[in-house]
Amino acid sequence: MAKELLKGNVAIAEAAIRAGCQAYFGYPITPQTELLEHMSKRMPELGRTFLQAESEVAAVNMVYGAASAGVRVMTSSSSPGISLMQEGLSYIAGSEVPAVFVDVMRGGPGLGNIQPSQSDYNQVTKTAGHGDYRPIVLAPSTIQEAIDLMVLSFDLAEKYRTIVFMVLDGAIGQMMEPAELPPMRELPTERPSWALTGKGNRDKNIVTSIRLGAQPLADFNDILQEKLAVIEKNELRYDELYTDDAELVIVAYGTAARVAHTAVKHLREENIPVGLFRPITLWPFPYQQLGELADRVSTFLSVEMNAGQMIHDVRESVGRQAEIEFLGRPGGIIPLPEEIEEKVRDMWRQKNLAAQIN
Amino acid sequence: MATLAFQQSEEKVLKPTEKLMYERPHSLDETHTHYCPGCTHGIAHRLVAEVLDELGVQDKTILVAPVGCSVLAYNYFDVDGAEAAHGRAPAMATGLKRVNPDSVVFTYQGDGDLASIGIAEVIHAAVRGEKITVIFINNAIYGMTGGQMAPTTIEGQVTTSSPNGRNVATTGYPMHIAELLSGLPGTAYSVRRSLHDTRHIIQAKKAIKTAFEAQIKGLGFSIVELLSSCPTNWGMTPIDALAWVRDSMVPQYPLGDYKVADELQKKRGQR
Numbered sequence: 342m343a344k345e346l347l348k349g350n351v352a353i354a355e356a357a358i359r360a361g362c363q364a365y366f367g368y369p370i371t372p373q374t375e376l377l378e379h380m381s382k383r384m385p386e387l388g389r390t391f392l393q394a395e396s397e398v399a400a401v402n403m404v405y406g407a408a409s410a411g412v413r414v415m416t417s418s419s420s421p422g423i424s425l426m427q428e429g430l431s432y433i434a435g436s437e438v439p440a441v442f443v444d445v446m447r448g449g450p451g452l453g454n455i456q457p458s459q460s461d462y463n464q465v466t467k468t469a470g471h472g473d474y475r476p477i478v479l480a481p482s483t484i485q486e487a488i489d490l491m492v493l494s495f496d497l498a499e500k501y502r503t504i505v506f507m508v509l510d511g512a513i514g515q516m517m518e519p520a521e522l523p524p525m526r527e528l529p530t531e532r533p534s535w536a537l538t539g540k541g542n543r544d545k546n547i548v549t550s551i552r553l554g555a556q557p558l559a560d561f562n563d564i565l566q567e568k569l570a571v572i573e574k575n576e577l578r579y580d581e582l583y584t585d586d587a588e589l590v591i592v593a594y595g596t597a598a599r600v601a602h603t604a605v606k607h608l609r610e611e612n613i614p615v616g617l618f619r620p621i622t623l624w625p626f627p628y629q630q631l632g633e634l635a636d637r638v639s640t641f642l643s644v645e646m647n648a649g650q651m652i653h654d655v656r657e658s659v660g661r662q663a664e665i666e667f668l669g670r671p672g673g674i675i676p677l678p679e680e681i682e683e684k685v686r687d688m689w690r691q692k693n694l695a696a697q698i699n
Numbered sequence: 700m701a702t703l704a705f706q707q708s709e710e711k712v713l714k715p716t717e718k719l720m721y722e723r724p725h726s727l728d729e730t731h732t733h734y735c736p737g738c739t740h741g742i743a744h745r746l747v748a749e750v751l752d753e754l755g756v757q758d759k760t761i762l763v764a765p766v767g768c769s770v771l772a773y774n775y776f777d778v779d780g781a782e783a784a785h786g787r788a789p790a791m792a793t794g795l796k797r798v799n800p801d802s803v804v805f806t807y808q809g810d811g812d813l814a815s816i817g818i819a820e821v822i823h824a825a826v827r828g829e830k831i832t833v834i835f836i837n838n839a840i841y842g843m844t845g846g847q848m849a850p851t852t853i854e855g856q857v858t859t860s861s862p863n864g865r866n867v868a869t870t871g872y873p874m875h876i877a878e879l880l881s882g883l884p885g886t887a888y889s890v891r892r893s894l895h896d897t898r899h900i901i902q903a904k905k906a907i908k909t910a911f912e913a914q915i916k917g918l919g920f921s922i923v924e925l926l927s928s929c930p931t932n933w934g935m936t937p938i939d940a941l942a943w944v945r946d947s948m949v950p951q952y953p954l955g956d957y958k959v960a961d962e963l964q965k966k967r968g969q970r
Contacts, residue, residue, distance in 0.1 A: 363798065364794070364797065364798050366794065390797045390798055392793070392797060392827075394790070394823075395819055395820075395823035395826075396819065398787070398790075398819075398820075399787070399790040399793075399819070399820055399823065400790075402783065402784060402787035402790035402791045402794070402820070403790050403791070403793050403794035403797075404794060405783075405784075405787075405790075405791050405794060406763070406781070406790065406791035406792060406793060406794020406795040406796075406797075406798075407794035407795065407797065407798045408794075409781050409791070409794070409795060410794070410795050410798045410799050412798045414794070414798075428784050428787075429784060429787070432783075432784050436782075537761050537779040537780070537781055537795060537799075538761075538779065538799055538802065539758055539759030539760055539761060539778070539779055539799065539802045539803070540757075540758055540777075540778060540779050541758050541759070542758070545773075545776075545777055545778055545779050545780065546779050546780075547773050547774075547779070547780045547781070547782075548780075548781045548782070549764075549773070549780075549781065549782035550782065551770060551771070551782055
């Protein structure tokens with residue numbers, strides 16, 4: 342298929358449809374509403390399920406119901422809506438049914454604003470609901486990558502019977518870029534063996550997250566942790582640019598990584614040996630890979646569109662010996678390449694000064 | 700381990716002169732329940748199971764259990780079952796039914812679950828005319844957490860969180876769910892019945908059957924509110940508790956048909 346000029350939210354919705362999404366339940370919230378609107382038109386056209394729920398609370402529980410029936414199901418929302426979905430997310434995790442979530446993040450806390458932000462890093466990567474589990478969290482930085490990761494989301498959710506989040510900010514959701522959509526997949530004709538469909542001739546199936554005894558719940562948690570360990574091993578995704586000879590590395594994802602990319606190119610023209618490390622999976626986080634980079638790079642800069650959330654994972658990756666600085670823009674502000682360049686030049690000067698003194 | 704009478708499940712062959720009068724419904728599992736002695740959940744479970752048997756829909760039925768005393772209901776019914784978050788059973792049932800349109804989906808919810816935390820979900824399921832059936836157990840109290848005031852607690856009723864009796868001036872008035880949901884066009888069937896004596900139990904079963912028929916015919920949302928007893932948390936003997944349903948609950952919650960779709964009324968006339 343040829344490239345088309347596509348709007349982020351619409352491209353994501355269409356990619357989900359082509360990936361085989363059989364049911365969508367959602368609630369309008371800026372800046373993701375075009376996604377819901379596209380679904381409202383396309384899903385019924387294809388004989389699939391679309392329903393605008395009365396709230397995000399209802400939407401996530403409808404997702405839970407359809408996921409329990411073993412169909413490919415998703416919802417999309419933005420930060421305050423994702424907060425409301427935490428309850429259902431935890432039940433879905435506790436029941437091990439697959440479900441896909443798109444979070445087009447906006448500025449917080451509270452009602453905040455509708456500007457692009459990375460305010461939900463902690464919310465989605467540090468469990469997303471009560472209890473011990475982690476959803477897989479994918480963070481695209483272009484519309485093409487959002488399309489590709491949307492398709493992957495359904496496959497990962499099904500493979501591991503887990504929650505997959507794709508997180509982006511309002512900028513990627515709202516902007517237009519040339520990108521290529523995937524071909525339309527055939528829908529599965531059968532449901533998984535554990536799905537709720539009516540028992541027919543088999544024994545009854547039960548989907549539940551309650552395990553009343555302490556030991557049964559502990560045993561289930563052990564199983565869940567084993568599964569998460571497999572995901573950590575198999576599903577790490579990240580990108581590196583100019584890191585081979587870098588002496589200073591910027592860590593950034595999503596829109597922040599795009600801006601950082603521009604800054605890195607400019608700084609390289611000034612012969613400043615700076616590289617970019619871009620996590621694509623925010624969970625599992627590439628702790629080890631970033632840690633290995635820290636064996637030969639001592640200076641890092643975490644660039645985020647928040648007040649500093651991923652930086653704690655960067656710190657955990659690179660250890661106490663490395664120097665980490667932060668450049669963040671909370672409140673729905675996208676940092677400019679010039680700001681990043683100025684910050685890196687300053688860090689580079691300090692680094693050289695320190696080297697001369699030593 | 701001793702075998703209990705009901706666990707001797709080998710098929711009994713009837714003699715030509717014998718007639719089967721009573722058997723365990725196939726839609727119930729052969730197991731103990733955790734319900735308190737004298738609680739009417741057992742009766743309600745049995746009525747639903749008998750109806751599923753009679754309608755021949757056991758194999759395509761999906762139960763959505765609530766948070767509350769019946770949180771483990773799927774362990775007692777021999778049908779596919781899910782456990783919803785507190786109050787969200789109608790939303791979860793919506794998701795299940797929308798992708799399994801040929802199945803029979805019902806929620807089984809108490810008054811804290813449905814009338815308090817889950818009121819938005821049940822109202823909007825009815826607004827949309829979701830083709831699901833709700834079995835609503837009204838015992839005027841939160842049972843599982845140990846007897847706190849519910850939206851259905853009647854005026855003056857003493858509970859652990861209304862120790863001086865429910866004061867409507869500060870805590871509001873008892874909620875009438877069957878009446879409330881009857882006002883919505885998406886509701887095909889909304890009635891209230893009671894489980895306090897045999898006559899009323901038989902009437903309750905008829906209503907449960909009609910509610911499932913409403914779903915199977917695709918007429919819309921159906922709900923049966925069942926006035927039920929909670930001897931443990933009311934601090935009464937089972938017999939006194941049933942008398943309290945009759946004498947204190949029925950006057951507050953009048954039994955009756957609040958919404959019956961035309962298609963269901965015709966059928967009743969033909970009987």
